[in-house]
Amino acid sequence: MVEIITLILMLFVLSFLMGDNPFFKFTERLIVGISAGYGFLKLFDDGFIKKFWIPLFQEGQYWVIIPGLLGMMFFFTFSKRWNFLAKYPLAFLLGTGVGLEIGPRIETSILRQINATAVNFSGMSAGQVINYIIILIALLTTMYYFLFVLRRDRPAEKLIANIGIFFMMLGFGASFGYTIMGRISLLIEVINIFFEKITSIF
Amino acid sequence: MKLHRRLVYFLLLAFILVPMLFGLTFKVKPTKPVMTFFDSVAELSPGDYIAVTLSFDPSTKAELVPMLKALTENIFENGLNVIFLNPQNINISDLGFSVISDIASKNGKIENSDWYYLGFVPGDKAVYQKLGEDLYSVYPASMHGVKLNSTKLYEDVKNLRDVKLLIDLADGNSTVDLLTYLSTKYDVPMAAGVTAVMASEYYPYLESGQLKGLLGGLRGAAEYETLLNVSGRARRGMAAQTLAHILIMLLVLMGNIEYFMSKRKNG
Numbered sequence: 001m002v003e004i005i006t007l008i009l010m011l012f013v014l015s016f017l018m019g020d021n022p023f024f025k026f027t028e029r030l031i032v033g034i035s036a037g038y039g040f041l042k043l044f045d046d047g048f049i050k051k052f053w054i055p056l057f058q059e060g061q062y063w064v065i066i067p068g069l070l071g072m073m074f075f076f077t078f079s080k081r082w083n084f085l086a087k088y089p090l091a092f093l094l095g096t097g098v099g100l101e102i103g104p105r106i107e108t109s110i111l112r113q114i115n116a117t118a119v120n121f122s123g124m125s126a127g128q129v130i131n132y133i134i135i136l137i138a139l140l141t142t143m144y145y146f147l148f149v150l151r152r153d154r155p156a157e158k159l160i161a162n163i164g165i166f167f168m169m170l171g172f173g174a175s176f177g178y179t180i181m182g183r184i185s186l187l188i189e190v191i192n193i194f195f196e197k198i199t200s201i202f
Numbered sequence: 203m204k205l206h207r208r209l210v211y212f213l214l215l216a217f218i219l220v221p222m223l224f225g226l227t228f229k230v231k232p233t234k235p236v237m238t239f240f241d242s243v244a245e246l247s248p249g250d251y252i253a254v255t256l257s258f259d260p261s262t263k264a265e266l267v268p269m270l271k272a273l274t275e276n277i278f279e280n281g282l283n284v285i286f287l288n289p290q291n292i293n294i295s296d297l298g299f300s301v302i303s304d305i306a307s308k309n310g311k312i313e314n315s316d317w318y319y320l321g322f323v324p325g326d327k328a329v330y331q332k333l334g335e336d337l338y339s340v341y342p343a344s345m346h347g348v349k350l351n352s353t354k355l356y357e358d359v360k361n362l363r364d365v366k367l368l369i370d371l372a373d374g375n376s377t378v379d380l381l382t383y384l385s386t387k388y389d390v391p392m393a394a395g396v397t398a399v400m401a402s403e404y405y406p407y408l409e410s411g412q413l414k415g416l417l418g419g420l421r422g423a424a425e426y427e428t429l430l431n432v433s434g435r436a437r438r439g440m441a442a443q444t445l446a447h448i449l450i451m452l453l454v455l456m457g458n459i460e461y462f463m464s465k466r467k468n469g
Contacts, residue, residue, distance in 0.1 A: 017211050035293070042292045047324040100327055100383070108382040108412070116410030135409070175402045178419065182265060182398035184446045185420035188218060188439045189264030195222075 003197045010194060138167040210453065217449045221441035227433075228441045235408055236425040239393050239415025243273070246366050248281030251358060253365045256298045257290040257376035262397050266371050267301055268423035268436035269395040273369065274302055276430055278309040278316075285355070285365065287320040287341070289329045290376045295321050295345060314348050318355055321345030327383055333362045334388035363388045367414070371395045377404060381412055395422060 009030070012023040052068045055061040070092060076085040117136055121129050144150075145164030152158050220226075232240070246252065254273065258266045277284050286302055288294050299319050311317055320341040323329055332340050337359060343349050350356050362368060368390050370377045377394045385392040391414050396404055398419025407413045417426055420443060423436035 017208070039292055042295070042322065043324060046292075046322050051324065097327070100331065104382045104387055108386045109378065112386070112410050112412055113406055116406075171402065175399075178398040178401050180447065180450055181419050181421060181443065182262075184218070184443055185398065185439065186262075186264045187214070187446075188222075188420070188442050191218060191222065192435065192439075 003200045007194070007197045007201070010190065010197075014190075137163070142167055205453075205456075213449055214446060217445045218442040221445055222438075226441040227438065228444055230421075230424045230428045230437055230440055232425040232429050235405075235416040235418070236422055236429065237415075239395075239417055240276075240426065240429045242367055242391070242393050242414040243276055243280065243282075246280065246282055249283065250366045251283045251285065251355075251364060252277060252367045252369065253285045253287065253362055255290070255368070255370045255372075255376065255380065256286060256288040256294045257370055257372040257374060258397070259291055259293045259373060260297055262373040263297065265397045265420050265423065266373065266395065267297075268420065268434055269417050269426065270298070270301055270371055271305060272423060272426045272430055272432065272434060272436070273371075273395065274305045275309070275432065276426075278306065278311050283355075283358075284317045285320060285359070286317065288322050289333070289340075290326070290372075290374070290379075292322050299345065314344060314353050314355075318350070318353070319345050320350075327379055330380055330383035331387075334384050334390070335361055337361045361388075362390055365390065368392045369394065373397045373400065377407075377413075381407060385412065 009027050012027040015021055016024040052064055052071075055064045056068070070089040073089045074086050076082045117132075117139055119132055121132070124132075141160050141164035143164070145161045145168070150157070152161050243252070254270075254277075256266075256270065274284075286298065288298060299321075302317070302319065303313065306313065306317055313319065321344070323340055325332075325340070329340055338350055338356065341350060359365065362384060368380065368385060370380050370392070372394060373396070377396060377400075381392060384390055392412070393415040394404060394413055395417035396419075398421070401416065401418030401422070404413060404416055404418075408416050417423060420436050420439055423434070424440045427434040427437045
């Protein structure tokens with residue numbers, strides 16, 4: 001029975017290829033409803049029950065009252081008179097979020113990346129050296145393109161910016177190619193599941 | 203010339219169906235990022251701990267479940283202990299568990315002894331940060347409620363700094379978040395398996411050595427299966443994938459030729 005339902009729903013979704021229709025719309029709403037229901041229950045169980053209710057009422061961890069109350073203050077959003085109170089937990093979240101983010105993010109995505117471009121060529125093969133030089137040129141020319149305060153009147157300046165554009169285009173092309181690969185993989189999986197379900201039914 | 207979009211769908215379906223129906227397979231040659239990923243797992247000793255985060259939704263299972271299967275097989279074959287967790291994506295809990303428990307029982311591995319499934323916990327980045335300090339304040343129990351302080355894990359691992367390798371299987375930004383809050387901060391070696399859409403974004407981290415290996419999309423999973431010498435779903439899908447890519451390249455070329463010809467015609 002489960003196989004038949006899966007198969008029918010798959011066909012309903014694929015029917016969108018022929019144009020929008022009630023079968024597709026029905027399946028779309030079904031997915032949204034099920035996802036929302038599942039997500040709510042899972043969050044309620046893993047968040048509220050396991051992280052607040054059990055620690056407070058079964059394990060006597062009274063400190064969870066503070067984050068619990070802060071979280072519940074979000075419900076003041078629904079009150080016209082008291083909705084300013086919902087801004088306090090938001091401010092807390094923003095403050096801690098920014099504090100957590102800035103230092104480690106700079107270290108991971110900027111400092112270590114800069115460090116990786118400054119390499120010692122000794123002991124490297126010719127191919128590796130060429131690769132690193134290309135990476136360095138790509139980095140500098142792309143960054144030059146984004147220096148908007150500079151005028152690019154002279155041919156040499158235009159050339160550097162255009163090399164930057166060229167490398168960016170290569171990057172976008174690679175991303176597009178990978179995106180196609182991902183979408184085709186999904187289609188292959190849908191066809192695989194389709195055949196599996198057909199086989200299990202008959 | 204106008205090519206009707208339904209004809210494109212039909213052609214694409216045909217290019218995918220034909221190799222699948224005739225069982226056509228292509229040789230898959232592993233690339234450097236996949237080999238370094240494989241080596242990172244292979245160089246660990248039996249009994250070492252490894253952590254695998256499942257940061258994806260069922261919508262991308264086509265690409266990431268083949269990776270998860272191949273990786274889990276490899277981990278169990280190498281005699282490693284493994285902690286599975288999904289702190290980022292709520293919807294993968296049950297699906298991830300069923301995939302892993304099937305492979306574990308096939309390999310004679312026991313839950314809460316050889317492998318642990320900790321599931322979801324809300325908190326996002328704060329959770330990542332805390333995992334590097336105290337695993338049990340985030341996860342006092344496994345997904346099915348087994349208290350972790352009564353397991354062997356509690357004696358061996360205090361936080362994720364004690365694992366020898368952290369692997370993120372992801373369809374979003376979780377890999378960068380884990381690199382930021384866990385790997386870089388606490389010096390935990392890390393590798394990743396990501397969807398094809400995300401793969402190009404992570405190459406800089408591979409080049410800088412922050413990632414010890416990278417599996418990109420179904421192709422990455424197929425290469426990993428090749429290294430393990432198994433014929434899984436990913437390898438079987440590569441012929442269809444290749445032919446579909448050839449079709450799309452032809453369509454892109456045709457579209458460009460048509461564009462330039464019409465441009466010339468209209469002056």
